[in-house]
Amino acid sequence: MNFDLTEERQMLQDTLRRFLRERYDTATRNKILESDTGLSTEIWAELAELGVIGALFTEEQGGFGGKGFDISVVFEELGRAGVVEPFLDTAVLAGGLIADLGNDDQQAHVEEIIGGSLQLAFAHGEPTSRYDLTRVGTTATEKGGDIILNGRKAVVVNAEAADMLVVSARESGGEGDADGISLFLVPKDAKGLTVQGYALLAGGRAAEVTLDDVAVPASARLGEAGKASPAIEARVAAANVAQTAETLGAMETACALTKEYLGTRKQFGRPIGTFQALAHRYSDLLIEMEQARSAVILIAGNLEADRGTRERYVSATKNLIGRVGRLVGEEAIQLHGGIAMTQEYELAHIAKRIIMADHRFGDVDFHLERFIALAAA
Template structure:
């Protein structure tokens, strides 16, 4: 098979890599000066990068798995914390389930003027998409939501938050879920914002009898789980592509260090033990790349096939990420964990990436269950 990028994707990759290298300062990200750079976000929108996450029918120009891979690998290579992931998930749910009025927001999203977040994870849910305790009950023509959401990335910055809830009276795991488009500042929405390790910000959200109008509902009440699962699959593809970019950057930093640092008048890379360890890192990264390519090519497959690739890829990339972080820091020595050196930021961000949307152990178990089903 030919995995060469199309001319359009190659142009997008080259332009995005140059722009991010110029705009993103890993040291500023590591200090947490801001949640993310407004200047970088505007540049992403101007380049059309946000539009690459959506199909032409939704106002973009991409949306395929390999479009996601190109964009998010470069975001990882730069260590950029801009909230493209949240835009991908929440925007995708609006595009799939939203009414015409709700979809009208996508033009502003793609233009970079409107920020989105997705509030699904809850305390105690771990990584299980089906465990939602937040309750939505009908009240006349509207809805009342009560519950809590945890680690909502970009929640404090978002203009709209897509919130999941279980329709009152429905105790099923997959059945009974609904999604709501909640504007920032809605009465009854209590939000606590905080910095995330590796860059960006998250939020804890509490909803106490939060009233929403009928037109806040995305799609049909009680039937949102398939859309959530599809959005999660695309997010895992994007997240593992970002991990690839982070691993490539860490590999380059480590290789440069081994070539420049000397011992007994020789570069460290000349010592066989270190050369073999570096070779192992290179091989594992290439294996992870093959898995991500495989997943991106199966995002539109049937559910069983798609979800098998989701868990297999997330498990493999998670294990590889752990290896790359540990080996790179050990081969650097003490300098590898200092705040002033770029490796520390990329290692932290890669470690956090491994834990989002399910870590390696969770997806190993999920893969086994899917295979036995």
């Protein structure tokens, strides 16, 4: 099989890599991390103008990509540069759900997302849900023509900067049931909505979101009442393509920085990379990286497959990327020594991104168990 990129995807990759190389260095990122919003509106607007967000939506939705390989190309480059802007949360998750389920009026928001003028957050995870997508305790109750939302959402990435939140809530069934979950578009300034933000270890910001009798019109519902669970699962699958590709890009940077350091740091009058023990450890990283790349290709190529096949590859890839990522992060730091832990050095941020990626959308243990269950089913 030919795994070379198409001409259009190669152009997208080259353009994005060149832009980030020129505009997104360690000092720039550190300045963004210290800001109140955790993102650069200037960088966001420039990347939107380059068509980066448009590549994450299909032509029918107003973009020019939207397939698994389009997502992986974009996010591998974002991961390679250590970009902290919330493309995954605004475009792939929240924006993708609007594109998948929204009516004509709601679909108009997709154009704003692609143009870079609308920030979104996906408020789904809850304090007790862990990685279970169906464990939704937030309630949605009809009252006088409105929908009243009550509950709490945890670690909602980009909630502070978002203009609007896509909130999951249960209209029927018990906590843990797939049926009964709905999605609602909730304005950031809605009465009763409280956002308590904080910085994330790997960059960007998240928040604890409390909904206390938040009233939205019935027209704020995305899709059919109580039928949002399959769409959420499909969008999280796309998010896993994005995150595993992003982690792969980060691992490539970690390996490149390690190679450069091994070639320049000297002991006993020679580069430490010429010592056999260190050379073998670095070679092991390159072998594991190729396996990780194959896994990302596998998940990207099966994003549009049937649900069973798609979800098996999601769990298989997440498990492998988590294991390889930990190895690459730890070995890169050890091969560098103390300098790898300083904020001014690129690897410090990259290593944190690699390690923390395993704790979103399910860690290695969760996905190993899930893969076994899916394969048995």
